[in-house]
Amino acid sequence: EDQVTQSPEALRLQEGESSSLNCSYTVSGLRGLFWYRQDPGKGPEFLFTLYSAGEEKEKERLKATLTKKESFLHITAPKPEDSATYLCAVQAGGNTPLVFGKGTRLSVIA
Amino acid sequence: DAGVIQSPRHEVTEMGQEVTLRCKPISGHDYLFWYRQTMMRGLELLIYFNNNVPIDDSGMPEDRFSAKMPNASFSTLKIQPSEPRDSAVYFCASSLGRGAETQYFGPGTRLLVL
Numbered sequence: 001e002d003q004v005t006q007s008p009e010a011l012r013l014q015e016g017e018s019s020s021l022n023c024s025y026t027v028s029g030l031r032g033l034f035w036y037r038q039d040p041g042k043g044p045e046f047l048f049t050l051y052s053a054g055e056e057k058e059k060e061r062l063k064a065t066l067t068k069k070e071s072f073l074h075i076t077a078p079k080p081e082d083s084a085t086y087l088c089a090v091q092a093g094g095n096t097p098l099v100f101g102k103g104t105r106l107s108v109i110a
Numbered sequence: 111d112a113g114v115i116q117s118p119r120h121e122v123t124e125m126g127q128e129v130t131l132r133c134k135p136i137s138g139h140d141y142l143f144w145y146r147q148t149m150m151r152g153l154e155l156l157i158y159f160n161n162n163v164p165i166d167d168s169g170m171p172e173d174r175f176s177a178k179m180p181n182a183s184f185s186t187l188k189i190q191p192s193e194p195r196d197s198a199v200y201f202c203a204s205s206l207g208r209g210a211e212t213q214y215f216g217p218g219t220r221l222l223v224l
Binding site for chain 2: 034036041042043044045046049087097098100101102103
């Protein structure tokens with residue numbers, strides 16, 4: 001069974017304090033790994049797709065990396081507006097639907 | 111494009127009542143997904159459609175839940191009769207293709223069953 005585990009469940013950072021969120025996955029043939037951001041009361045918003053181990057993508061203060069077993073979302077010098085829940089999802093081979101982790105709730109304090 | 115549109119945004123109903131949630135996907139997208147999100151279980155896929163045809167409804171919790179997609183621009187998720195444990199946020203998402211393609215989510219419908 002395909003599984004996605006995100007850690008930590010919650011993370012509290014001071015503004016400017018860099019850190020990383022983890023997404024560990026078990027799938028039978030990864031087709032893609034997705035990162036989404038979700039603000040309170042809103043739907044998940046797409047951030048990145050990673051397709052193969054070693055791939056990296058960046059957007060502003062965020063950088064996503066991928067290995068064969070996990071993905072990291074690195075947040076450099078975060079700002080309060082980066083506060084949100086970050087969701088990871090994977091798609092296995094064979095055109096299976098996305099499987100989501102439960103997310104990491106990030107709070108950045110000014 | 112306006113993105114995925116869902117209505118209503120909030121719904122409060124009493125146990126036993128019928129609830130209908132509505133979704134308009136992004137124009138041109140051929141896949142539509144219905145999800146349910148709770149604190150305990152996170153985001154769960156209920157059902158998805160390809161070109162208006164239901165492909166996989168194995169995530170639908172019970173026969174009380176049903177979904178339809180009469181055309182490419184409209185889908186409904188119906189709960190009849192509703193129960194308090196159905197309280198959750200229901201999201202609709204759409205994508206162009208499903209092979210590692212990005213899904214775009216609507217704002218969700220927050221359902222409270224009393």
